[in-house]
Amino acid sequence: MLFKKTATFITAIMLSFAALFTPFPSHAEAHATNSYQSLENTINAILSDASIKSAMTSVTVRKASTGEIVYEANADRKVTPASTLKLLTAAAALETLGEDYRFTTDVLTDGTISNGVLNGNLYLRGQGDPTLMKKELDQFAATLSKLGVKKINGDLVGDDQWFDNIRLSPSIDKSDETYYYAAQISALTLSPNADYDAGTVIVDAKPTKKGYKPKISVTPDEGIVTIVNKANTVAKGKRNTLSIKRQHGTNKIMVSGNIPVGSSKREWVTVSNPTAHTLAIFKSSLSSKGIKFSSTSKNVRRQAPDTAKVLAVHKSMPLKNLMIPFMKLSNNTHAEILAKTMGKKVYGEGSWNAGLRVMHEYATSIGLDASEWHFEDASGMSHKNKVSSAQLTELLLLVRNAPWYGSFVKSLPISGIDNRFVGGTLRNRLASPSVKGKVIAKTGSLNNVKSLAGYAETKSGETLVFTILTQDHKDSTLPSIDKIATAITTTPIY
Structure with missing residues (x-):
């Protein structure tokens, strides 16, 4: 810079x-x-x-x-x-x-591509890259599209086995878990912008008209996060009491309090289960390229088999x-x-x-x-x-x-x-x-x-x-x- x-x-x-x-x-x-x-x-x-x-x-x-x-x-x-x-x-x-040192994220399959159909599972495998963003997932989707994939007859699998299953260090209190500084640690995680606060989404709140709910947006705007908007727009000059917090143990982000006309508020809020969140965003990226899954496909978490074929690789910036x-x-x-x-x-x-x-x-x-x-x-x-x-x-x-x-x-x-x-x-x-x-x-x-x-x-x-x-x-x-x-x-x- x-x-x-x-x-x-x-x-x-x-x-x-x-x-x-x-x-x-x-x-x-x-x-x-x-x-x-x-x-x-x-x-x-x-x-x-x-x-x-x-x-x-x-x-x-x-x-x-x-x-x-x-x-x-x-x-x-x-x-x-x-x-x-x-x-x-x-x-x-x-x-x-x-x-x-660079973190690696790759896309693999245990199947084959024939006539635009991937017959097999699609794996997204992470090694903890905190700089991975939606644009990289979009690029993965573009690569699959160039390979001719239009449909996937298998599951979308998140492989986060590079790390163990413990997501929070012992020092994290329950009351901290909504805040960006206490994000869950996963080998497959996503950052919302170039500050690279992995495992979070950015929630923006903007007032509308007095007496109406404020407008709430989330970055990235797909995924497993849902917004429960119980906030209210109040007159200009009133105190901003808006609260944006994730309900513990869920991916519901509760927005409450008052936001005055002429103001705004932005919060980085953690997600519960960064692996599932990253998979959901990746599925959206695939959909934007016209790649569909069969009706029986699921988003699941497990390790990619050693025999899986690598289709695309992303390397992070060096340490x-x-x-x-x-x-x-x-x-x-x-x-x-x-x-x-x-x-x-x-x-x-x-x-x-x-x-x-x-x-x-x-x-x-x-x-x-x-x-x-x-x-x-x-x-x-x-x-x-x-x-x-x-x-x-x-x-x-x-x-x-x-x-x-x-x-x-x-x-x-x-x-x-x-x-x-x-x-x-x-x-x-x-x-x-x-x-x-x-x-x-x-x-x-x-x-x-x-x-x-x-x-x-x-x-x-x-x-x-x-x-x-x-x-x-x-x-x-x-x-x-x-x-x-x-x-x-x-x-x-x-």
Whole structure:
């Protein structure tokens, strides 16, 4: 994605990345000299403020060039990392799968084509591609049409056996299941747009006339989702109380409340059973090409036989490109899909148990203390996940030596850059001229948990590696976290 900026700003960003790409030598666990005393005093003052003082915190700052500790406060305290856990997930995936890894989705048959009729079953087989969209299913349908298929005397079969049957990680509460950040994980899933929130549909609500129901549309507009519209259009200026939620255990999306004239509302809503949803959309794509099924055909789920013939194949973008929407937008579904994919590659088991085992083993292999990392998912959704700022900064240091580090650091949000695929979750934070573009870091956010971990360029052009973890505070600690990040970039180092 391209965005406009001045030549001076381009130069500043390039210099920042040049510093970030510079490998560091082997480092000792040592404290830097007192040239950082001013920074230490500033951070101490921030952490002593009433707005964060009662929070459980863990903060570590290191020199990227040597690994020396510039600042630490409760560095070994284990705190819930929220989405900063994705730093480990991303690094493990790049190491285990490789930058050029692509997800495969294919169409197969166990039958033969004769006189426009496919006598046999048609299989849609997935490997968890979170970027699969309706346009790819339309292309599959077009390929079958070119092969002369007009009718199918068999079932439409979804093969999602690449992953196990567990759809939700242990941390997902029943109340979360309607929301995009808690989508079900399936090896055969579909995204509604290029944000790639797999396993969801986009629901748009627009008011009509006062006293009438609003207009509701769904993307993609076919499939197994049904809308129950109990909402009402109210006068302009009234409060928007519209609610769009999926009824638990069903594919009924309930729309209720009031929407005022002149407003609108959009929600990403999860589907129950992404495999069935993807199959239904594929059947619609086939129908649009004039391909019909016999009256006895069914949509079913099972594994394609080894003897099935491949008719069409789609490869996803490489992992290094997927890293951008994954990390910039902090996509939970991508994290969990990558975990199961790592488990499948290393242990032949597309499960959370296998995937998280790979992540622990990766941590050990690069010199981290895996016993200091406790996690039950790969996205950071669980409040039971725990790690210290010391370990996260160590990870951020060690990955700088990896051959895929360029893809890793490029995927991190950049402070104050309003382009979603550049600034990501930091696009509206740290935007002052002295900080804009100088913090490249992963954000984390859960109820009463806020975190930030990554790289920052100091006033003197040095790169520091930092992690700020906070939890158990009734008010948001984001202002304090941003003050610390600002201090790292603006405090003079003598």
